[in-house]
Amino acid sequence: MRKISYREALREALREEMRRDPTVFLLGEDVGRYWGGAFKVTEGLAEEFGDERVRDTPISESAIIGAAVGAAITGMRPVAEIMFGDLTALAMDQIANQAAKIHYMFGGQVKVPLVIRTPFGAGVNIAAHHSQSLEAWFMHVPGLYVAVPSTPYDAKGLLKTAIRGSNPVFFCEHKLLYPIEGEVPEEEYMVPFGIADIKREGADVTVVATLYMVHKALNAAEELEGEGISVEVVDPRTLAPLDKQAIIKSVKKTGRIIIVNEDCKTAGVSAEIAAVVAEEAIDYLDAPIKRVAEPDTPIPFSPPLEQYVIPDEKAIINAVKEVV
Amino acid sequence: MTLTLTKEKLVEIYMKMLEIRFFEEKVFELYAQNLVPGTIHLYAGEEAVAVGVCGNLRKDDYITSTHRGHGHCIAKGAELKRVMAEILGKKTGYCKGKGGSMHIADFSIGMLGATAVVGAGIPIAVGAGLSIKLRDTDQVAACFFGEGASNQGTFHESINMAAIWKLPVIFVCENNLYAMGTRQSRVMAIKNVADRATAYGIPGEVVDGNDVLAVYEAAQKAVETARKGEGPTLIECKTYRHKGHSRIDLAKYRPKEEVEEWLAKDPIKRFKEKLLQTNTLVEAEIQQIEKEVSAEIEEAVKFAMESPYPAPEEASEDVYA
Ligand SMILES: Cc1ncc(C[n+]2csc(CCOP(=O)(O)OP(=O)(O)O)c2C)c(N)n1
Numbered sequence: 001m002r003k004i005s006y007r008e009a010l011r012e013a014l015r016e017e018m019r020r021d022p023t024v025f026l027l028g029e030d031v032g033r034y035w036g037g038a039f040k041v042t043e044g045l046a047e048e049f050g051d052e053r054v055r056d057t058p059i060s061e062s063a064i065i066g067a068a069v070g071a072a073i074t075g076m077r078p079v080a081e082i083m084f085g086d087l088t089a090l091a092m093d094q095i096a097n098q099a100a101k102i103h104y105m106f107g108g109q110v111k112v113p114l115v116i117r118t119p120f121g122a123g124v125n126i127a128a129h130h131s132q133s134l135e136a137w138f139m140h141v142p143g144l145y146v147a148v149p150s151t152p153y154d155a156k157g158l159l160k161t162a163i164r165g166s167n168p169v170f171f172c173e174h175k176l177l178y179p180i181e182g183e184v185p186e187e188e189y190m191v192p193f194g195i196a197d198i199k200r201e202g203a204d205v206t207v208v209a210t211l212y213m214v215h216k217a218l219n220a221a222e223e224l225e226g227e228g229i230s231v232e233v234v235d236p237r238t239l240a241p242l243d244k245q246a247i248i249k250s251v252k253k254t255g256r257i258i259i260v261n262e263d264c265k266t267a268g269v270s271a272e273i274a275a276v277v278a279e280e281a282i283d284y285l286d287a288p289i290k291r292v293a294e295p296d297t298p299i300p301f302s303p304p305l306e307q308y309v310i311p312d313e314k315a316i317i318n319a320v321k322e323v324v
Numbered sequence: 325m326t327l328t329l330t331k332e333k334l335v336e337i338y339m340k341m342l343e344i345r346f347f348e349e350k351v352f353e354l355y356a357q358n359l360v361p362g363t364i365h366l367y368a369g370e371e372a373v374a375v376g377v378c379g380n381l382r383k384d385d386y387i388t389s390t391h392r393g394h395g396h397c398i399a400k401g402a403e404l405k406r407v408m409a410e411i412l413g414k415k416t417g418y419c420k421g422k423g424g425s426m427h428i429a430d431f432s433i434g435m436l437g438a439t440a441v442v443g444a445g446i447p448i449a450v451g452a453g454l455s456i457k458l459r460d461t462d463q464v465a466a467c468f469f470g471e472g473a474s475n476q477g478t479f480h481e482s483i484n485m486a487a488i489w490k491l492p493v494i495f496v497c498e499n500n501l502y503a504m505g506t507r508q509s510r511v512m513a514i515k516n517v518a519d520r521a522t523a524y525g526i527p528g529e530v531v532d533g534n535d536v537l538a539v540y541e542a543a544q545k546a547v548e549t550a551r552k553g554e555g556p557t558l559i560e561c562k563t564y565r566h567k568g569h570s571r572i573d574l575a576k577y578r579p580k581e582e583v584e585e586w587l588a589k590d591p592i593k594r595f596k597e598k599l600l601q602t603n604t605l606v607e608a609e610i611q612q613i614e615k616e617v618s619a620e621i622e623e624a625v626k627f628a629m630e631s632p633y634p635a636p637e638e639a640s641e642d643v644y645a
Contacts, residue, residue, distance in 0.1 A: 034505035058511035060476060060477070061476075125361035125413070127440065128422075295639070296643065300422045301422055302424070302634055305634055305636060
């Protein structure tokens with residue numbers, strides 16, 4: 001099968017959906033022909049679809065999302081880009097209080113088919129305001145779906161599902177994933193929400209990971225294989241809805257679970273998944289649940305400091321060895 | 325530009341601008357050698373703004389800064405070596421390596437910090453102004469921000485708040501025509517950001533941001549007004565960044581003629597010519613200043629390069645006070 005990058009996979013999804021449906025349009029800072037998006041995901045799309053449908057905005061995150069919400073409830077399917085995940089904080093009211101609640105609060109009268117794409121993640125030394133992983137903020141808001149693709153295949157399939165859906169989707173990307181290549185079929189496909197993917201089968205320990213951490217978990221699994229430990233890597237692909245059954249099924253098989261996520265540990269993604277396992281599958285566990293996450297600090301700038309806070313393969317391997 | 329200042333002050337202004345220029349050239353050089361982690365947003369070309377404004381500020385006055393903040397730090401009086409050390413991620417940097425290029429602060433000189441969130445420093449300056457008023461001192465607070473930032477809600481909310489409470493704040497818009505690849509005319513239906521002052525009932529003034537004395541004069545007036553308790557001013561400085569937006573940006577979205585036109589209006593070149601024309605300084609003195617500044621920069625680089633990185637575990641320090 002052909003291989004393309006995560007960035008290209010996202011762009012293909014946008015292009016295909018824009019060709020298919022004239023109500024789909026993009027808006028965001030520098031998404032248009034002069035820059036093509038800070039991470040070049042939308043490069044070339046303004047040339048094909050024009051400046052009206054690939055719309056550069058002022059630096060006004062709150063109004064970008066608000067305008068997307070307004071367009072979504074009046075017949076359009078906006079895909080808004082927030083240049084860095086950290087900056088979604090500026091649009092939090094429109095995301096959490098407006099987009100997420102409109103369908104419910106107004107008694108189901110209207111749908112909010114809106115996608116908000118944004119990159120999270122540390123690792124490129126751009127410090128506290130451009131490096132966070134904030135997926136948990138959005139998981140905490142009923143009415144929002146949260147997608148966390150780790151591969152080009154998932155990125156394309158999930159983005160198409162997001163665009164065609166009837167709900168606001170908070171679509172998390174990761175800066176370090178954009179250049180990563182993977183197999184993506186030429187023919188059309190979709191990846192449904194709420195269906196986890198087993199990225200590697202194993203028998204001894206379940207490792208649940210998302211976004212860039214999936215790749216670190218796979219590296220760790222490879223290394224542990226050499227030491228006779230068989231690791232199963234489960235990638236939920238969407239955090240809301242969360243495929244609890246897939247996680248529990250894996251735990252039933254292995255009896256051990258490590259949850260790896262790049263956000264801060266306290267009240268993070270791993271806390272929620274651990275709680276699900278504790279509530280619904282504790283009888284199948286042969287060892288305590290372990291979490292590998294960032295310590296509860298902002299992301300520091302200096303390379304040795306930043307490397308210290310980002311979970312790595314070694315931390316995953318150590319956690320696995322503690323439970324087997 | 326008129327020369328009513330003392331020779332001493334004029335030399336100080338010239339030196340500060342040169343410090344920023346040479347500093348930024350050095351940062352660019354180090355970046356190209358892979359010695360600067362992360363990204364950089366250079367201030368070269370905009371020196372007259374920071375220096376013209378900060379030339380009117382006392383050590384106990386406040387400023388807030390942006391992602392393009394090296395010039396603001398230097399103009400307010402930060403030590404070059406500690407700014408450079410921070411940019412290189414060293415323990416001896418102003419923020420112990422936690423902040424980097426986009427997040428430098430020196431509270432000992434009233435530099436309340438640079439923020440990488442566009443527009444986020446503006447309300448913080450309003451807060452400093454409020455604190456000045458509540459503490460009943462005659463300090464002032466200036467905030468720097470780009471024309472791109474003036475489309476953030478924070479800009480509008482902040483100016484309104486400073487206006488109703490008559491806070492001692494100077495809003496300094498550095499209009500370099502582009503926010504990343506986005507030209508001002510594509511995201512604003514007006515030509516002058518300063519016109520927005522009218523909507524909030526405060527004075528707004530457009531100045532040639534590449535003429536350091538014009539900026540100085542406008543800021544002088546605004547600072548005097550603020551110190552007297554007569555409220556805030558918005559100053560828009562029309563200027564241009566010499567380089568791309570950040571690290572690798574080649575700024576192909578800017579027409580060549582436009583770049584050339586602005587390079588010809590280089591604020592440092594213009595000020596130097598003025599100093600020579602008016603016999604304020606002679607060529608030999610200029611050369612002497614350049615030599616001194618170069619030596620200062622070299623010393624800063626040496627200090628930064630020789631400084632240690634922080635120990636990894638320091639990442640966990642300073643989360644709470
Ligand atoms: C709230 C926010 N939105 C977007 C960005 C990404 N970004 C960084 S600098 C920049 C352009 C800022 O333009 P302007 O305010 O005019 O300042 P300049 O870079 O021209 O000095 C953008 C969009 C950001 N850092 N913060």
